[in-house]
Amino acid sequence: MRDNLLFFGLAEYRGENRENCSNLIDDFCEAELGIKEVGQHIERAHRLGKRNIQSENPRPIVVKFSTYRMREKVREQTRRLARTHFNIQEQFPKKVQEKRKQLIPIMKEARRNRKMATLVKDKLYIDGVEYIPGTAETEDTRM
Numbered sequence: 825m826r827d828n829l830l831f832f833g834l835a836e837y838r839g840e841n842r843e844n845c846s847n848l849i850d851d852f853c854e855a856e857l858g859i860k861e862v863g864q865h866i867e868r869a870h871r872l873g874k875r876n877i878q879s880e881n882p883r884p885i886v887v888k889f890s891t892y893r894m895r896e897k898v899r900e901q902t903r904r905l906a907r908t909h910f911n912i913q914e915q916f917p918k919k920v921q922e923k924r925k926q927l928i929p930i931m932k933e934a935r936r937n938r939k940m941a942t943l944v945k946d947k948l949y950i951d952g953v954e955y956i957p958g959t960a961e962t963e964d965t966r967m
Contacts, residue, residue: 827867827889828915829899833908836871836882845869845885856910857901865894886915920946930955 834852837843850863867890871883889895902912916924923946934941934950941950948955 825915825917827892827895829887829889829895830872830913830915831885831887831910832913833910834882834885836875843871845871845887849885849887852910853898856908857898857904859898859901862894862898865890916945926957927955930957 831849831852834848846863846866846869849866849869850861853859853862866887868888869885872886873883875883889898899912899914905911924943927943927946927948931941931943931948931950934955939950940952941948943949
């Protein structure tokens, strides 16, 4: 999962034939991120989950890059998607995803309180100090 990114918001082909996700990602990166020839660095790209005909939301695409350098180049350009319906995120193991889900509301609360809060993998830092759930010291840092 180290070399994987998840792409959200890319329209899903609804026809009989299978879509080519590698070409779709290559075109997207060139048009939206300004990065050319990303397709040469893609080992594998496919949609996640089962197709749901009733759902209007397209399934995310998981992309495995052949090099970490290209993955980071694409990830660093996600700021260009700020005011669009597209999004790119790192893919994490299930344990890390679950921990992040618990930490995100705490991070948002800290930011509302004008604290500097960043989430790195499965660790939350508030004003440069690691937040550890359940300790009195970190509970005070949030407020």
